[in-house]
Amino acid sequence: GAVVSQHPSRVICKSGTSVKIECRSLDFQATTMFWYRQFPKKSLMLMATSNEGSKATYEQGVEKDKFLINHASLTLSTLTVTSAHPEDSSFYICSARELPRGRGGTGELFFGEGSRLTVL
Amino acid sequence: GEDVEQSLFLSVREGDSSVINCTYTDSSSTYLYWYKQEPGAGLQLLTYIFSNMDMKQDQRLTVLLNKKDKHLSLRIADTQTGDSAIYFCAEESPYNQGGKLIFGQGTELSVKP
Numbered sequence: 001g002a003v004v005s006q007h008p009s010r011v012i013c014k015s016g017t018s019v020k021i022e023c024r025s026l027d028f029q030a031t032t033m034f035w036y037r038q039f040p041k042k043s044l045m046l047m048a049t050s051n052e053g054s055k056a057t058y059e060q061g062v063e064k065d066k067f068l069i070n071h072a073s074l075t076l077s078t079l080t081v082t083s084a085h086p087e088d089s090s091f092y093i094c095s096a097r098e099l100p101r102g103r104g105g106t107g108e109l110f111f112g113e114g115s116r117l118t119v120l
Numbered sequence: 121g122e123d124v125e126q127s128l129f130l131s132v133r134e135g136d137s138s139v140i141n142c143t144y145t146d147s148s149s150t151y152l153y154w155y156k157q158e159p160g161a162g163l164q165l166l167t168y169i170f171s172n173m174d175m176k177q178d179q180r181l182t183v184l185l186n187k188k189d190k191h192l193s194l195r196i197a198d199t200q201t202g203d204s205a206i207y208f209c210a211e212e213s214p215y216n217q218g219g220k221l222i223f224g225q226g227t228e229l230s231v232k233p
Binding site: 006032034036041042043044046049093095097107109110111112113114116 | 155160161162163164165206208219220221222223224225226228
């Protein structure tokens with residue numbers, strides 16, 4: 001089946017540094033990618049919707065300048081946590097929606113395995 | 121706005137059936153999903169149901185949808201210890217840009233031997 005790869009799977013950084021997380025669709029093209037944040041024992045909170053070649057759409061309450069999202073190609077989206085602080089420590093999960101049926105895909109949605117960020 | 125609610129915990133004995141319930145508010149939902157998350161891992165799609173269906177069965181899993189009451193359930197037959205995980209229901213509406221999913225809080229299923 002289709003695979004979405006996130007890298008790194010775990011990252012520890014010092015407060016004040018920036019961290020980039022990649023989300024790649026390995027064997028399909030994704031028109032749309034979604035970034036979620038999950039706190040321990042909590043649900044997934046949608047942070048933003050990223051469309052290839054255009055600006056990401058952020059959910060209410062999510063700081064655009066803090067969480068920079070770039071969707072440079074149909075197979076890659078990146079989330080950069082800028083000037084990370086301990087409260088940014090979380091599990092970040094991306095999902096990718098394949099091209100719709102009219103464009104040669106299935107329109108299905110696939111999730112990555114997540115990236116755990118720990119800010120010291 | 122959209123909202124999805126689940127009970128937080130469920131404990132069953134191995135071999136029993138588990139029923140996890142979910143309610144949602146968006147009447148325009150087209151697809152409803154069940155995902156499984158094991159500790160420290162990502163989400164695994166278990167099954168989904170289209171909104172014009174009442175029931176879907178897939179091996180040990182049975183999904184029931186009551187669209188009138190906006191109630192979704194997942195039944196796991198012959199529950200095993202390996203089924204212990206957090207289960208999320210999620211709804212998708214065509215009116216949500218790009219088809220984003222709205223998740224419930226997750227139900228932690230504990231299976232005791």
